[in-house]
Amino acid sequence: MKIVFFGTSCAVPTAENSSTSLCIEHDNVYILIDSVGHPLQSLFKAKVPALSFSAVILTHFHPDHVSGFPPLLQALDLLGRKKELVIVSNDFTRDKVLKLLDLLKMQPGLLGFPLRFEDVFSSSELEISLKPGHHSIPTSMVLIKNNLSRILYTSDTHYSRDVSEAASGCSVLIHEATCPHSKIGRFGKDGHSSSLQAGITASESGVSTLFLCHVCTHLFSDSASITEEAKKAFNGRIIFPDVYKWYQI
Numbered sequence: 001m002k003i004v005f006f007g008t009s010c011a012v013p014t015a016e017n018s019s020t021s022l023c024i025e026h027d028n029v030y031i032l033i034d035s036v037g038h039p040l041q042s043l044f045k046a047k048v049p050a051l052s053f054s055a056v057i058l059t060h061f062h063p064d065h066v067s068g069f070p071p072l073l074q075a076l077d078l079l080g081r082k083k084e085l086v087i088v089s090n091d092f093t094r095d096k097v098l099k100l101l102d103l104l105k106m107q108p109g110l111l112g113f114p115l116r117f118e119d120v121f122s123s124s125e126l127e128i129s130l131k132p133g134h135h136s137i138p139t140s141m142v143l144i145k146n147n148l149s150r151i152l153y154t155s156d157t158h159y160s161r162d163v164s165e166a167a168s169g170c171s172v173l174i175h176e177a178t179c180p181h182s183k184i185g186r187f188g189k190d191g192h193s194s195s196l197q198a199g200i201t202a203s204e205s206g207v208s209t210l211f212l213c214h215v216c217t218h219l220f221s222d223s224a225s226i227t228e229e230a231k232k233a234f235n236g237r238i239i240f241p242d243v244y245k246w247y248q249i
């Protein structure tokens with residue numbers, strides 16, 4: 001399985017790094033997770049096939065996670081996509097996304113390709129399911145399994161033992177690290193975690209690799225401190241990923 005990040009920022013991007021969204025590939029099945037900025041530009045940059053990728057997982061209805069979804073559909077339609085696109089989300093997110101499309105006068109039935117809303121995705125070798133996270137609105141963590149590995153992506157969540165329990169048995173944890181722990185009083189209330197808490201959860205869950213994302217870099221003293229804080233609690237491999245670089249996992 002491979003993974004690429006289109007962005008690793010929180011809702012505040014930098015000049016070079018958009019809000020967090022990513023893509024998983026296994027056996028030529030490509031799955032997008034969240035949809036921000038202009039996702040089609042990200043697909044082109046990462047060489048993900050726009051006409052044939054399989055699904056989009058939408059974790060929750062905050063603008064730094066779903067605002068790129070309508071432009072993605074519009075661009076795929078204009079590009080001539082015919083293949084069905086599966087959208088995986090919780091019910092709350094699905095209902096809000098359908099209302100957003102309606103506001104924009106985008107009727108899913110008039111697209112040149114079918115949209116199918118589901119709460120799981122499965123292909124012959126890949127299975128993706130959702131688990132509830134802890135955030136200011138209903139959100140989903142994403143559990144990805146194939147025959148070799150198991151990965152949990154937290155999306156936005158505050159610290160909870162539920163997260164490490166959900167990641168139990170996983171080799172890789174992709175965890176948000178919105179702020180340094182010194183600022184968790186403010187950001188924890190909004191349903192976010194610090195880099196230290198990401199490390200604590202990685203340690204509790206027994207994973208070997210921790211990817212950090214959804215980082216408000218302007219809140220950290222420097223880029224090294226993002227991973228250094230997680231290292232205080234976790235002895236495994238910690239990666240603050242480069243955008244548009246494919247990682248084998």
Ligand SMILES: [Zn+2]
Pocket residue numbers: 060062135156
């Ligand atoms: Zn959020």
Ligand SMILES: [Zn+2]
Pocket residue numbers: 010011062064065156214
């Ligand atoms: Zn967010």
